[in-house]
Amino acid sequence: MSAKDTLVEELRRHALIIGEVTLTSGATAQYYVDAKRAILRPAGFTALGELVAHYARQWEATAVGGLTMGADAPACAALAGGADVKAFFVRKESKAHGLQRKVEGPPLQPGERCLIVEDVVTTGGSTVQAIEAVRAEGYDVVGVVTVLDRLAGGAEKIKLASDDAPYEALATIDEVYPDRPDRTDG
Ligand SMILES: O=P(O)(O)OC[C@H]1O[C@H](OP(=O)(O)OP(=O)(O)O)[C@H](O)[C@@H]1O
Ligand SMILES: O=C(O)c1cc(=O)[nH]c(=O)[nH]1
Incomplete structure (x- = not known):
């Protein structure tokens, strides 16, 4: 099975939760994809590592990361998948003690x-x-990869914020939950 097919299958089996939830945006939804339940298992993590490392090579990235905690597993998986990159986590708020960094990991140039x-x-x-924090520190954004896109308008916002850097969803909600109640295209 391809890494992409494995990832979709692992998300379906382990991450899809049907029921009413409140999302980060404050909106209510009738299902949730707790991706961490799938990508922090051996099969999902290995498949994810292969896929993220592929895009890191394709876009000649020298660092892979994003907003904690959503970025934590994908960034570590890229390293495990053999990408020759530094991994980093963007804090939601700067740390008030220690080195007071917002972007954690090996120093970026x-x-x-x-x-x-x-x-x-x-x-x-x-x-x-994450894009804005990385740019504010003087780094370039060469691409964006998400494990799953819920097809709720996020892609357009990300493309706008990244000046049209390439964006890839490794899976979409239509692949993981084809019968979702809010699907409008049949
Ligand atoms: O596209 P958005 O509307 O921003 O929603 C997606 C975000 O929601 C989840 O994070 P959450 O805020 O639950 O935090 P966590 O990853 O730290 O658990 C997920 O990991 C994404 O980062
Ligand atoms: O919008 C969100 O907060 C959200 C939705 C979802 O399906 N999974 C997740 O981790 N966050």
Whole structure:
């Protein structure tokens, strides 16, 4: 089975939760994809690592990361998948003690070629937060990869915030939950 097919299958089996939930945006939904339940298992993590490492090579990224915690597993998986990159986590808030860094990991250099990763994109707000933090520190965004896109308008916001850097969803909600109640295309 391909890495992509394995990832979709693992998300279906382990991550899809049917029931009413409140999302990060405050909106209510009738299902949730707890991607961490799938990508923090051997099969999902290995498949994810292969796929993220592929895009890191394709876009000549020198660093892979994004907003914690959504980016944590994908960034580590890229390293495990053999990508020759530094991994980094963007804090939701700067740390008030220690080195007071917002972007944690090996120090990045001006103009560093960053691949932004995320586990789930809904509105895209969390991913945009990572893009803006990375740019504010003087690094470049060369692409964005999410494990799953809920097809709720996030892709457009991410493309806008990243000046049209390439964006890839490794899986979409239509592949993981084809019968979702809010699907409008049949
Ligand atoms: O596209 P958005 O509308 O921003 O929603 C997606 C975000 O929601 C989840 O994070 P959450 O805020 O639950 O935090 P966590 O990853 O730290 O658990 C997920 O990991 C994404 O980062
Ligand atoms: O929008 C969100 O907060 C969200 C939706 C989802 O399906 N999974 C997730 O981790 N976050």
